[in-house]
Amino acid sequence: MSRDIWSEWLLHRRFGGDAQHMQKVLDFLRPIRDKVLHNARLAEGQTVLDVGCGDGLIGFGALEKIASGTVILSDISQDLLEYVQSLARDMGLLDRCQFVRAPAEDLSALDDASVDVVALRSVLIYVSAKQQAFREFYRVLRPGGRLSLFEPINRFGIAASDQPHVFAGYDVTPVIDIAQKIKAVYRQLQPVDSDPMLNFDERDLIAYAEQAGFGEIHLELQVDIVPPEDDDWHAFIGTAGNPNIPTLEEAMQQVLTLDEMERLVACLRPLVESRQGIHRRAVAYLWTVK
Structure with a gap:
């Protein structure tokens, strides 16, 4: 059986096999998730697409914030999709979730204008065809729909x-x-x-969004030069x-x-x-x- 490097890293290797370090990582990521979802301006009854869902941080966070609506969790890793499906089952959320295996740059499994929000965190850093990914985000969004993302520069x-x-x-x-x-x-x-x-910065993100057709664009850059935290x-x-x-x-x-x-x-x-x-x-x- 071939290794799934995505699930192996996301669920194990990024923590170094250390439960305490895992907790520190999760504590660091939750405010990022909350800001991505805040910028997405979630509303009841809407459909949210979590692109590159990984362990479901964004998607399940969205379900916590809206009492009604659907989250589509997409990822290129079948192992991770099975993992988040199991989590959704355990949390009693299966009826509000859909699961799609797809890369960010090819969301052809989804119809045009079929979702209200596209949200993602640290996904484009793994995508070579970033401009095509933005075109796909634009395509699947309904008029007035929102894209909200976080990326390390x-x-x-x-x-x-x-x-x-x-x-x-x-x-x-x-x-x-x-x-x-x-x-x-x-x-x-x-x-x-x-x-x-490594081959992009915040200016490229703006250019990708503009070229995809988005008319209203906001970007916030945060820079820190600090001693190590750990x-x-x-x-x-x-x-x-x-x-x-x-x-x-x-x-x-x-x-x-x-x-x-x-x-x-x-x-x-x-x-x-x-x-x-x-x-x-x-x-x-x-x-x-x-």
């Missing part, structure tokens, strides 16, 4: 991370040569100029940042000798555990009206 942190002595926001000057080997692993998997996660070393090395890359622990095992691993850990672990780093983060909320 990962390009923001690239310049700082490309400095040789910086690794994941930490100064690793004593082991620059070793850190470069790890960076090369990630650069090969996700080239800066072409990977969907000091958990095991979560740091055991968490994969997205489904397409290894954890730091896996990357070290791939390309470093035992001596190099020991040197990198000796330098990096005290910095992580004492939070002696800087994290650069930018995110965008965009909401539109058809």
Whole structure:
């Protein structure tokens, strides 16, 4: 049986197998969900399409906020669709849910003008054909329908991370040569100029929306340059940042000798555990009206 990298990451690898870290991630994501849904201006009796539903954070959040109406949960992962269907069954919400296997850029399973709201969180970072995805959002929305989304602007942190002595926001000057080997692993998997996660910013989101036909467009950019929030070393090395890359622990095992691993850990672990780093983060909320 082939691996489903999406469900494997979403349900396990993004937490590093740590229940406490999982709770921190969920606590971080709930306000994002709430803001996406607030910007969507949900109303009773409407149909909401949760694109790239994952574990159902957006879709089930919508069902909590409106007493009547339907949520369509779509994803490219059959495993995740089965997972959210099981959750909906356990919560007694099956009669208000539909489940569609579809990528964001091809929602042909849905009719034109068939939904009132399209909502998504951190989905376009995995989509190469972003403009086509926006055209699909526009197509399936009814007149007056709303699109509301959240996306990380990962390009923001690239310049700082490309400095040789910086690794994941930490100064690793004593082991620059070793850190470069790890960076090369990630650069090969996700080239800066072409990977969907890195090749756009907030201005592109606006352009995609305009070119798709949306007439009313709003965007809010949030930028934070702050010390690391977490000091958990095991979560740091055991968490994969997205489904397409290894954890730091896996990357070290791939390309470093035992001596190099020991040197990198000796330098990096005290910095992580004492939070002696800087994290650069930018995110965008965009909401539109058809």
